[in-house]
Amino acid sequence: MTNQETAPTAKDYYFDSYAHFGIHEEMLKDSVRTLAYKDAILGNKHLFKDKIVLDVGCGTGILSMFCAKAGAKMVIGVDMSDIIHKAREIVKENNLSEIVTLIQGKIEEVELPVPKVDIIVSEWMGYFLLYESMLNSVLVARDRFLAPGGIILPDKATLLLAGIEDAEYKDEKISYWDNVYGFKMSCLKEIALKEPLVDTVEAKAVMTTAAVLKEIDIMTVKEEELSFKTDFELKATRSDFAHGFVGYFDIEFSFCHKPVRFSTGPHAKYTHWKQTVFYTHNDLIMNPNESIKGTLSLKPNERNPRDLDILIDFKCAGKDCNVSESLKFQMS
Amino acid sequence: MTNQETAPTAKDYYFDSYAHFGIHEEMLKDSVRTLAYKDAILGNKHLFKDKIVLDVGCGTGILSMFCAKAGAKMVIGVDMSDIIHKAREIVKENNLSEIVTLIQGKIEEVELPVPKVDIIVSEWMGYFLLYESMLNSVLVARDRFLAPGGIILPDKATLLLAGIEDAEYKDEKISYWDNVYGFKMSCLKEIALKEPLVDTVEAKAVMTTAAVLKEIDIMTVKEEELSFKTDFELKATRSDFAHGFVGYFDIEFSFCHKPVRFSTGPHAKYTHWKQTVFYTHNDLIMNPNESIKGTLSLKPNERNPRDLDILIDFKCAGKDCNVSESLKFQMS
Numbered sequence: 001m002t003n004q005e006t007a008p009t010a011k012d013y014y015f016d017s018y019a020h021f022g023i024h025e026e027m028l029k030d031s032v033r034t035l036a037y038k039d040a041i042l043g044n045k046h047l048f049k050d051k052i053v054l055d056v057g058c059g060t061g062i063l064s065m066f067c068a069k070a071g072a073k074m075v076i077g078v079d080m081s082d083i084i085h086k087a088r089e090i091v092k093e094n095n096l097s098e099i100v101t102l103i104q105g106k107i108e109e110v111e112l113p114v115p116k117v118d119i120i121v122s123e124w125m126g127y128f129l130l131y132e133s134m135l136n137s138v139l140v141a142r143d144r145f146l147a148p149g150g151i152i153l154p155d156k157a158t159l160l161l162a163g164i165e166d167a168e169y170k171d172e173k174i175s176y177w178d179n180v181y182g183f184k185m186s187c188l189k190e191i192a193l194k195e196p197l198v199d200t201v202e203a204k205a206v207m208t209t210a211a212v213l214k215e216i217d218i219m220t221v222k223e224e225e226l227s228f229k230t231d232f233e234l235k236a237t238r239s240d241f242a243h244g245f246v247g248y249f250d251i252e253f254s255f256c257h258k259p260v261r262f263s264t265g266p267h268a269k270y271t272h273w274k275q276t277v278f279y280t281h282n283d284l285i286m287n288p289n290e291s292i293k294g295t296l297s298l299k300p301n302e303r304n305p306r307d308l309d310i311l312i313d314f315k316c317a318g319k320d321c322n323v324s325e326s327l328k329f330q331m332s
Numbered sequence: 333m334t335n336q337e338t339a340p341t342a343k344d345y346y347f348d349s350y351a352h353f354g355i356h357e358e359m360l361k362d363s364v365r366t367l368a369y370k371d372a373i374l375g376n377k378h379l380f381k382d383k384i385v386l387d388v389g390c391g392t393g394i395l396s397m398f399c400a401k402a403g404a405k406m407v408i409g410v411d412m413s414d415i416i417h418k419a420r421e422i423v424k425e426n427n428l429s430e431i432v433t434l435i436q437g438k439i440e441e442v443e444l445p446v447p448k449v450d451i452i453v454s455e456w457m458g459y460f461l462l463y464e465s466m467l468n469s470v471l472v473a474r475d476r477f478l479a480p481g482g483i484i485l486p487d488k489a490t491l492l493l494a495g496i497e498d499a500e501y502k503d504e505k506i507s508y509w510d511n512v513y514g515f516k517m518s519c520l521k522e523i524a525l526k527e528p529l530v531d532t533v534e535a536k537a538v539m540t541t542a543a544v545l546k547e548i549d550i551m552t553v554k555e556e557e558l559s560f561k562t563d564f565e566l567k568a569t570r571s572d573f574a575h576g577f578v579g580y581f582d583i584e585f586s587f588c589h590k591p592v593r594f595s596t597g598p599h600a601k602y603t604h605w606k607q608t609v610f611y612t613h614n615d616l617i618m619n620p621n622e623s624i625k626g627t628l629s630l631k632p633n634e635r636n637p638r639d640l641d642i643l644i645d646f647k648c649a650g651k652d653c654n655v656s657e658s659l660k661f662q663m664s
Contacts, residue, residue: 021523028512038513065515089519180360181370183397187421191353 024060024083027123030272032262034062037123040153040253040260041066047151047255048072052114056107056122056141057134061087061100063121068099076117077102078110078141107137107144116147127198128276129159129249130226130298131308131331135216139223156252157216160265163208163234163242163284163292164201170243170279173197196310196329197277201246201266207286208234208242210265213296227299236286236318244279245312276331278312282323290318307332356392356415359455362604364594366394369455372485372585372592373398379483379587380404384446388439388454388473389466393419393432395453400431408449409434410442410473439469439476448479459530460608461491461581462558462630463640463663467548471555488584489548492597495540495566495574495616495624496533502575502611505529528642528661529609533578533598539618540566540574542597545628559631568618568650576611577644608663610644614655622650639664 028034041048041063048070055064058077064087067075077087077100084104091100103110120141126133142152177189211232216225236242246266253260264273284292294314301307308331315324360366373380373395380402387396390409396419399407409419409432416436423432435442452473458465474484509521543564548557568574578598585592596605616624626646633639640663647656 021520025520025524029508034513060517060520062513062515066513069514086519086523090515090517093518094515176361181366181394181398182401183394183422183426185392185422186425187418188353188357188392191418192357 020081020083021086026272028060028062032269032271033123036251036253036260036262037063037121037153038066040256041070041121043258043260044256045070046257048119051118052076052116053119053121054078054112054117054141054145056120056138057124058087058102059083059123061091061102063123064100064102065091065094065096067119067121068096072099072119074114075100076112076114078105078107080104080106107141112145115145116150117145118147118150120146120150120152122152125157125249125251125273127273128196128247128308128310128331129157131276132306135218135226136223138218139221142218151255152218153255154251154253154260155218156254157218158212158250158252159214159216159247160210160249161213161232161234161245161247161296162206162210162266163236163286164205164244164246164266164277165207165240166201166205166243166277166279167241167283169199174279193279193281194329196247196331197279198274199277200270201275201277203267206246206266207238207240208236208292210234213247213298229295229297231295232293234292236288236290239287242280242284242286242292242316244277247276247278249273278310278327278329280314280323280325280327282325284316284323285318285320286316287319290316290321292316301330301332304332352413352415353418358604360392360394364601364603365455365605368583368585368592368594369395369453369485370398372588373402373453375590375592376588377402378589380451383450384408384448385451385453386410386444386449386473386477388452388470389456390419390434391415391455393423393434395455396432396434397423397426397428399451399453400428404431404451406446407432408444408446410437410439412436412438439473444477447477448482449477450479450482452478452482452484454484457489457581457583457605459605460528460579460640460642460663461489463608464638467550467558468555470550471553474550483587484550485587486583486585486592487550488586489550490544490582490584491546491548491579492542492581493545493564493566493577493579493628494538494542494598495568495618496537496576496578496598496609497539497572498533498537498575498609498611499573499615501531506611525611525613526661528579528663529611530606531609532602533607533609535599538578538598539570539572540568540624542566545579545630561627561629563627564625566624568620568622571619574612574616574618574624574648576609579608579610581605610642610659610661612646612655612657612659614657616648616655617650617652618648619651622648622653624648633662633664636664 050073053067053072053075055077064075064077124134177185248265250263297311310329312327382405385399385404385407387409396407396409456466509517580597582595642661644659
């Protein structure tokens with residue numbers, strides 16, 4: 001559409017490029033993610049019939065089109081990115097322009113063609129749930145536009161943590177820097193240690209119970225509650241070494257007739273969010289039922305608010321181990 | 333070092349982040365790449381003894397340190413990126429600060445502590461050799477700083493093309509957009525078709541002879557020769573379908589006592605450059621010894637000079653096939 005409206009600028013041009021479009025391809029091809037939304041929406045037409053829906057961060061428009069197919073009277077998709085020009089072409093190609101309206105802009109500033117909406121749908125989740133996540137925009141949309149009695153899909157998110165055995169990969173990511181073709185690169189080792197690692201963790205690597213760090217009810221949560229400090233206890237489920245922690249999240253659409261859920265944990269099917277690994281400095285020797293007790297605090301970095309500061313203080317005291325660490329991570 | 337010299341800015345801070353540092357990790361861990369440089373440098377101390385070396389785009393400083401170990405009298409590493417602050421820490425940690433001097437700046441503008449250098453080393457290669465490559469900077473360094481009789485490592489690069497059978501992946505990358513959870517996304521299919529795909533191609537997928545598109549002698553090549561148009565002929569080596577072309581490059585250090593070479597082709601060991609795939613619109617039915625004849629032209633995009641415009645015109649006329657296509661690709 002944009003090319004017909006205005007001559008494309010270098011910036012439009014950039015957003016037409018694969019580099020940008022690739023992330024949308026990855027998200028669409030994440031079938032755990034996309035099918036969960038499809039099931040929640042198309043499997044619950046009774047929720048959508050004749051309703052007005054707002055899709056926050058609509059990207060290629062896939063969720064907006066699901067909502068239109070589910071019987072919504074009007075779907076408004078909002079996205080800041082120039083991908084919205086492609087979304088318009090896609091909506092038109094699928095003959096849904098009558099129902100789906102796409103608006104480019106920030107949810108904080110955008111004016112909608114209607115005062116209130118009945119349903120907000122959004123796929124806002126980032127790595128470790130909250131990294132570069134759009135949840136704040138969903139809360140703004142909720143407070144500005146959601147009608148009394150309206151609903152949000154999904155409405156529940158849970159952030160979890162567990163201990164993992166990960167000797168081989170920890171070596172490759174951390175010890176690697178002690179001898180790089182014969183040279184020491186300690187300053188890069190420091191960076192590797194302070195940066196949580198987004199990668200896949202096998203289910204069998206998990207060697208403790210999982211702890212819930214945060215349960216978020218998107219219907220009621222306030223922005224300030226997204227910076228938090230919480231205690232956790234992880235009990236060893238077998239004799240093993242702990243080399244670090246794995247963080248992941250679960251998502252629930254509880255307004256569905258049958259709640260739709262998916263997990264991004266090591267035990268679940270692959271998603272593009274993978275898992276997030278936080279390595280400890282020491283390897284912890286653990287026996288069954290011994291615990292790692294600690295606190296995790298999470299907040300946006302003050303200088304770079306898109307980054308996350310994550311502090312993990314823990315103590316592991318057991319038969320063969322007595323370690324305390326205070327770890328500072330920055331997701332950037 | 334920078335942290336001692338000046339308070340870090342948000343920008344320094346960004347460059348300290350893993351996001352940026354990750355590309356250097358990937359390059360270092362590309363052992364085909366890094367070991368080729370190590371062999372070429374440490375295996376040829378007679379070339380380096382008491383010489384002055386310039387490392388163009390030194391990154392973490394690994395090549396500069398190889399040169400120092402090989403007996404160079406002085407090594408000057410130049411890089412625009414703030415990674416150079418880490419490189420300084422690394423050089424210091426490895427007690428090579430006496431020999432290795434690191435300068436942040438553009439090679440076009442930088443002033444060196446010496447008028448001329450005996451050797452230029454650089455790892456400048458990009459995807460499909462020339463995408464976002466630093467070769468232009470190496471040519472500038474050569475013309476500004478290389479002493480008469482000086483040498484460049486590596487000094488030879490060859491760009492090649494072959495035909496591939498790739499039904500399954502072509503489907504996943506191209507046909508995918510015809511039906512995305514029940515919707516058509518033709519505008520994204522267009523983007524996918526015009527963007528060369530950087531990915532690994534199996535050796536067995538190659539079903540034609542390979543053609544040399546360009547041989548570059550870095551000692552003598554001029555910048556304008558890096559935009560070119562060349563004819564190619566690819567002869568089928570078996571009865572199969574051709575679904576597109578694979579592009580890759582070979583590198584040679586010919587000044588070594590025994591020339592050091594590596595290839596980034598489908599037949600060779602994995603490198604972080606992988607291969608570059610150009611899909612045709614039609615699938616070509618080919619029999620042994622039938623040919624695809626065409627021309628490939630390559631030049632920087634006028635609006636975005638960091639992008640590459642690649643045009644492939646070809647004709648495939650055989651017993652079961654008579655197809656001509658004129659393909660416009662943009663690497664961005």
